Amino acid sequence: MVPDDATPSAPRDRAWFDALFAAHARDVHRYFLRRAPHDDAEDLAADVLATAWRRRDDVPEGHELPWLYRTAGFVLANYRRKGRPVPVDELPDDVDGSYAADPGDIVVEDDEVREALRRLSPRDRRILLLHVWEGLDGEGLAEALGISRGGAAAALSRARARLREAWQGRVEA
Numbered sequence: 612m613v614p615d616d617a618t619p620s621a622p623r624d625r626a627w628f629d630a631l632f633a634a635h636a637r638d639v640h641r642y643f644l645r646r647a648p649h650d651d652a653e654d655l656a657a658d659v660l661a662t663a664w665r666r667r668d669d670v671p672e673g674h675e676l677p678w679l680y681r682t683a684g685f686v687l688a689n690y691r692r693k694g695r696p697v698p699v700d701e702l703p704d705d706v707d708g709s710y711a712a713d714p715g716d717i718v719v720e721d722d723e724v725r726e727a728l729r730r731l732s733p734r735d736r737r738i739l740l741l742h743v744w745e746g747l748d749g750e751g752l753a754e755a756l757g758i759s760r761g762g763a764a765a766a767l768s769r770a771r772a773r774l775r776e777a778w779q780g781r782v783e784a
Contacts, residue, residue: 623667632660635676638745642683645744647690655690659683677754680745684737684755730777735770742767 621627639659643652659682663670670678728736741747741755753763 623670628664628667631663631670631675635679636660638676639679639683642680642745643687645740646687651690655683655686658686662686671754674750674754676745677747677751680741680747680755681757727774727777727780730780731770731773734766735773738763738766738770739774 636656640652640656643655647655659679662682663675663679728739731739738752738756741752745755747755748767749763750760752767753760756763756766758766
């Protein structure tokens with residue numbers, strides 16, 4: 612919420628939302644393509660963007676995308692609680708080839724990488740995927756996780772260490 616004595620630099624009107632949508636809708640949609648059934652990704656992304664419109668005064672200026680990712684995490688958790696199956700071992704179909712060059716998709720096709728990621732806690736996986744797939748670090752990662760910047764840096768460091776252990780465990784097994 613914007614404090615009474617401060618106002619955002621730009622009004623949170625239709626033009627603001629149109630700019631937010633143009634800048635980030637694809638990123639939010641891709642977030643869901645990686646985490647939910649392909650058929651539901653568009654609806655889930657729409658839920659996040661509708662929430663951004665309803666709560667536009669709560670979206671921190673300069674940290675819009677991390678806020679959208681954090682909201683996407685809540686939307687995804689609600690979606691999963693409804694009992695819809697979320698495939699873990701499947702990647703979305705590449706309908707038009709637009710995602711073929713995404714290194715995140717290429718890595719997840721590797722069975723050994725998937726196995727190492729499966730060995731991590733859901734929180735560690737979330738932190739690593741926000742960092743690697745969504746490109747968040749520093750303030751952005753902190754905002755998406757709802758913690759301090761120092762906490763986010765520490766969490767990322769721990770998640771990386773656990774991933775290294777999981778990767779080495781795969782070699783030793």
